[in-house]
Structures are given as C-alpha cells and as structure tokens.
Amino acid sequence: MKISSQKIINLPVETVGGHQLGWVESFIVDIDSQSILEYVVKSSGLVQKIVTSKLIISRGQVVDISEKKLIVDDLVINEREKTQKKTIKQKAAQSASMKEIKD
Numbered sequence: 001m002k003i004s005s006q007k008i009i010n011l012p013v014e015t016v017g018g019h020q021l022g023w024v025e026s027f028i029v030d031i032d033s034q035s036i037l038e039y040v041v042k043s044s045g046l047v048q049k050i051v052t053s054k055l056i057i058s059r060g061q062v063v064d065i066s067e068k069k070l071i072v073d074d075l076v077i078n079e080r081e082k083t084q085k086k087t088i089k090q091k092a093a094q095s096a097s098m099k100e101i102k103d
C-alpha cells in the first residue's frame with residue numbers, strides 16, 4: 001500500500017489501547033533505504049498535559065498505518081510515563097537534599 005506525505009502529515013496517532021497521542025507533524029526519512037525512520041508527533045489532549053515536547057515514534061513502534069490513523073504500540077506512552085515519573089522522583093530527591101542542607 002502507498003500513502004502520500006500529504007496524507008501522513010496531520011494523521012491522528014493513537015495507541016493500540018485507544019489512547020489519543022496527537023497528530024503526525026513531520027517524519028524523518030532514511031536516505032539510504034528511502035524509508036521513514038521516525039514520526040514526529042505533536043501531542044494533544046491528556047498527553048499534551050504530560051508531555052510538553054513532541055513525541056518521536058520510531059517505525060518499529062508502529063503497529064498499523066492507514067489513511068485514517070497511525071496506531072502505535074502501547075509501550076510508547078508507558079515509556080514516556082516512566083521517564084516522567086523518574087524525573088519527578090529525581091526532582092523530589094533534589095528538593096529533599098536541599099531542604100536537609102538548609103536545616
């Protein structure tokens with residue numbers, strides 16, 4: 001199946017579990033293989049509240065693509081959540097150590 005770049009741009013992106021991640025903003029092409037390596041996704045909805053930057057989705061994370069939507073593995077959102085939780089824990093630890101220094 002073929003799909004034009006005009007149809008890929010603004011294509012809705014969701015996980016297998018049905019979580020709306022956002023829209024394809026652009027994509028990165030490997031010149032040597034002439035294939036898409038990554039999709040750059042502008043987050044929307046709940047994901048936009050969690051992730052302020054754009055999502056980079058590798059083609060290995062893509063489960064299905066059609067003219068209606070791009071479906072990615074549920075791990076895409078799970079990995080992002082893990083990263084965010086780790087960052088929150090690190091900030092909390094830094095705050096706690098700063099508080100100890102002040103006391």
